Amino acid sequence: MSEEREALRLIARAPMRTVRAPDLAGVYAFPASALGALARRGVVHRLAHGIYCAVPPEHIGGTWRPSxxxxxxxxxxxxxxxxxxxxxxxxxxxxxxxxxxxxxxxxxxxxxxxxxxxxxxxxxxxxxxxxxxxxxxxxxxxxxxxxxxxxxxxxxxxxxxxxxxxxxxxxxxxxxxxxxxxxxxxxxxxxxxxxxxxxxxxxxxxxx
The missing domain is CATH 3.30.460 (Beta Polymerase; domain 2)
Structure with missing residues (x-):
C-alpha cells in the first residue's frame, strides 16, 4: 500500500495530473502493470497507450473520463x-x-x-x-x-x-x-x- 500511496501522490502532483508508465519506474518494478491494476479499480484513468491520469475523488470507481x-x-x-x-x-x-x-x-x-x-x-x-x-x-x-x-x-x-x-x-x-x-x-x-x-x-x- 505504501507504493500505491506514493504512486497516487506522484500522479496527483504531475502536470495535469497525468503520467506515462515510465514516470513511476522509481515506485514500481513494473509500472505499466501497476497502472493497469489501478485503472481497473477506477483510481486512475487510461487516456492512451501507457498514459494515465488521476480520477477526481468524487468519481473514483465510476465511468468518468475527461473531455x-x-x-x-x-x-x-x-x-x-x-x-x-x-x-x-x-x-x-x-x-x-x-x-x-x-x-x-x-x-x-x-x-x-x-x-x-x-x-x-x-x-x-x-x-x-x-x-x-x-x-x-x-x-x-x-x-x-x-x-x-x-x-x-x-x-x-x-x-x-x-x-x-x-x-x-x-x-x-x-x-x-x-x-x-x-x-x-x-x-x-x-x-x-x-x-x-x-x-x-x-x-x-x-x-x-
Whole structure:
C-alpha cells in the first residue's frame, strides 16, 4: 500500500495530473502493470497507450473520463512537459466556444514531429502539429485536469483560415465565423503581420 500511496501522490502532483508508465519506474518494478491494476479499480484513468491520469475523488470507481480537449492537453503535456504543448485549430475553437459540436480529433501544437495517437477511452485520436510553440499567441485555460495552453481567438482564427483557404470544411468555417466576433481587429492585424500571415488576414477581412 505504501507504493500505491506514493504512486497516487506522484500522479496527483504531475502536470495535469497525468503520467506515462515510465514516470513511476522509481515506485514500481513494473509500472505499466501497476497502472493497469489501478485503472481497473477506477483510481486512475487510461487516456492512451501507457498514459494515465488521476480520477477526481468524487468519481473514483465510476465511468468518468475527461473531455477530449483536456485529454489532448494532458497527453501532450505528459509527452513534452508542462506549458509546452498548445491546443490549436478546432480544439482551440472548441475551448473558445466557437464550435458547439464535439469532435473526435484533438489538435495540439508541439515542438517536434510526432505521429497521431489513438485514444484508449473513446473512438478518437490526437494529431500533433509541429510548430514553434514559443511563437504562438496563447493563453492558459482551466480544464478538468488542470491548466493548459490554448491559442488565443486571434491566433486560432488565423490558423484555421490558413488551413482551409478555399472554405471547404464546414466545421472550420463555422468556427471562423464565430471567432471573428471574439477577435480584436487591431490584435488580429498585428499578429498576422508578425507571423507573416498577411494574405490570410486579407482573405479574412475581405469576408472570405
Amino acid at each position: 477530449l480537449e483536456a485529454a489532448t492537453a494532458a497527453i501532450a503535456t505528459a509527452l513534452y512537459g508542462d506549458r509546452i504543448p498548445v491546443l490549436t485549430g478546432l480544439t482551440a475553437a472548441r475551448l473558445h466556444q466557437a464550435l458547439p459540436r464535439a469532435l473526435g480529433v484533438g489538435h495540439v501544437a508541439v515542438p517536434t514531429q510526432r505521429r497521431p495517437m489513438r485514444l484508449a477511452d473513446r473512438d478518437g485520436e490526437i494529431r500533433f502539429v509541429m510548430r514553434t510553440v514559443a511563437n504562438l499567441d496563447a493563453v492558459a485555460v482551466t480544464t478538468e485536469l488542470g491548466q493548459a495552453l490554448v491559442t488565443t481567438p486571434e491566433q486560432t482564427l488565423l490558423d484555421l483560415a490558413r488551413a482551409d483557404p478555399r472554405a471547404e470544411d464546414l466545421d472550420t468555417q463555422e468556427a471562423i465565423d464565430a471567432l471573428r466576433r471574439q477577435c480584436d481587429p487591431a490584435v488580429l492585424e498585428d499578429l498576422a503581420t508578425r507571423q507573416r500571415m498577411r494574405a490570410t488576414h486579407t482573405r479574412l477581412t475581405a469576408g472570405r
